[in-house]
Every structure is written in structure tokens, then in C-alpha cells.
Amino acid sequence: MAVVEVEDVMFAYSDRPVVEDVSLEVEQGDFLGLVGPNGSGKTTLLELMIGLRRPDSGSVRLFGQPAHASETGKRVGFVPQDVAETEGEMPVTVREVVRMGRYPRRLFGRFTDEDRAAVDAALRRVEIEDLAERRVGRLSGGQRQRVFIARALAAEADLLALDEPTVGVDAESREAFYDLLGELNDEGMTIVLIEHDIGVVTSRASEIACLNRELYFHGDPETFVETDALSAAYGDGQSIVHHEH
Numbered sequence: 519m520a521v522v523e524v525e526d527v528m529f530a531y532s533d534r535p536v537v538e539d540v541s542l543e544v545e546q547g548d549f550l551g552l553v554g555p556n557g558s559g560k561t562t563l564l565e566l567m568i569g570l571r572r573p574d575s576g577s578v579r580l581f582g583q584p585a586h587a588s589e590t591g592k593r594v595g596f597v598p599q600d601v602a603e604t605e606g607e608m609p610v611t612v613r614e615v616v617r618m619g620r621y622p623r624r625l626f627g628r629f630t631d632e633d634r635a636a637v638d639a640a641l642r643r644v645e646i647e648d649l650a651e652r653r654v655g656r657l658s659g660g661q662r663q664r665v666f667i668a669r670a671l672a673a674e675a676d677l678l679a680l681d682e683p684t685v686g687v688d689a690e691s692r693e694a695f696y697d698l699l700g701e702l703n704d705e706g707m708t709i710v711l712i713e714h715d716i717g718v719v720t721s722r723a724s725e726i727a728c729l730n731r732e733l734y735f736h737g738d739p740e741t742f743v744e745t746d747a748l749s750a751a752y753g754d755g756q757s758i759v760h761h762e763h
């Protein structure tokens with residue numbers, strides 16, 4: 519089943535196009551690594567994919583529905599860029615942030631036992647149950663990323679969208695974080711990840727999409743490494759390898 523279907527999408531800020539002619543699909547269970555130079559439109563494309571932005575032309579479907587429809591948004595766990603800084607000063611505890619994952623399903627009244635159980639299970643799954651009562655602002659970058667993964671798990675998200683989640687995280691925590699993402703993917707979670715480290719992403723992802731405004735490549739990591747899509751996207755753009763899907 520296609521989780522995300524991007525078809526002929528264009529998007530411009532004012533008059534400046536940053537995503538052009540992009541078509542790609544993310545299948546259930548995929549681990550898509552989205553790569554490309556700085557400013558190549560990766561964040562914008564990710565936001566289009568999960569319905570945070572609407573394309574100027576073309577279409578994006580998420581779980582078979584128009585991506586901007588509110589129902590589909592609940593099924594996406596989004597870990598934005600620089601979550602470390604933006605959430606850092608907030609005087610909320612880890613448990614409170616993870617509990618926010620339950621808000622969309624709580625129409626009236628209190629949290630149920632089921633909500634509490636889901637929060638506890640999510641904290642355990644990402645191995646931060648011992649941090650539950652700590653303030654998010656006091657955590658390391660790596661721990662904080664886990665809090666946002668736990669929030670997505672508590673929300674029972676079917677798709678995790680992460681924008682350079684390990685910027686500023688030390689090498690050891692980074693490895694552990696990617697191990698966790700790999701495990702979640704093995705358990706069936708669909709993942710779309712923006713990552714600037716090509717080595718990390720080609721060793722972890724099942725699919726690579728290489729963007730520089732247009733899509734230069736979409737296919738498996740082995741083929742990506744073998745082709746010159748990378749230098750084309752990062753270089754003069756002369757030898758474009760179009761997506762293979």
C-alpha cells in the first residue's frame with residue numbers, strides 16, 4: 519500500500535520554485551532517506567508529503583487521501599528540525615510531551631487507563647521511562663529525539679517523518695538512535711528521514727530520494743551509490759539520473 523503518493527508536485531516561496539516536477543511514492547514499511555545539498559528543498563518536500571504545506575500544482579496523497587486533510591495528519595509523527603532548541607526552554611516533563619500524542623483521540627474529559635498505558639508503553643519502547651518526570655529542557659539532544667519518537671508511538675502513528683533528527687547529537691547516541699529507527703522500521707513503521715550524512719543514510723535506509731529542487735534519483739541505496747546521481751545533484755546538475763520508480 520502507498521503511504522505517500524507525490525505526483526508532479528511544484529512548490530514556490532513567493533516566485534522562487536524550490537520543489538519542481540517531483541513524483542515519488544513511499545510504500546508501507548519503506549525507510550526513505552531524503553538527501554540533497556543545503557537549501558535543495560528537502561524540508562519543504564517533507565512538509566508537502568505530510569500535508570503541512572499544499573502544493574502549488576500537482577497532488578500529494580497520504581494514506582490514500584489528500585495530504586492536507588486533517589484525518590491523515592493524526593497518523594503522522596513529525597520530528598521537526600532543531601527540536602532541541604525549540605522545545606528546550608519549555609518547562610514540560612517528558613511524560614507530558616509524550617501524552618500530547620494522545621490529545622487527538624481524547625475528545626472529552628480525562629485521560630483513560632488506555633491512554634496512560636499507551637504513554638508508558640511508548641516511554642518503555644524508546645527506553646526513556648526513567649526520564650519520564652524530567653523536564654524536556656534538561657535532556658540531551660539524543661534523549662530529546664526519543665521523546666518525540668515516543669510521542670509519535672503514543673499517537674499510534676503509522677508514518678514517522680524526521681528532519682535531520684541527530685544534528686548536534688554525539689556519535690554514540692546517534693548510532694543508538696538510528697538503531698532504534700531501524701528496529702521500529704523492522705516492526706512495520708514507515709519512515710521518511712532527512713539526513714545530510716550520506717554514509718549514514720545509505721547504510722540505514724531502504725530507499726533513497728536525492729533532491730535538488732528536482733528529484734535526481736529515487737531508488738535503492740546500492741544503485742544510488744553506484745550512479746553519479748549524487749555528484750549530479752550536488753554538482754553542476756549536468757548528468758541527471760532520473761528516478762527509477
Ligand SMILES: Nc1ncnc2c1ncn2[C@@H]1O[C@H](COP(=O)(O)OP(=O)(O)OP(=O)(O)O)[C@@H](O)[C@H]1O
Nearest residue numbers: 531532536554555556557558559560561562563712
Ligand atoms: N518559509 C520560507 N520562505 C521563503 N523561503 C524559504 C522558506 N523556507 C525555506 N525557504 C527557502 O527555500 C529553499 C529550500 O528550503 P528547504 O528548507 O526546503 O531546503 P532543505 O534542503 O531542507 O535545506 P537545509 O538542508 O538547509 O535544511 C531554501 O533556499 C530556503 O532558503
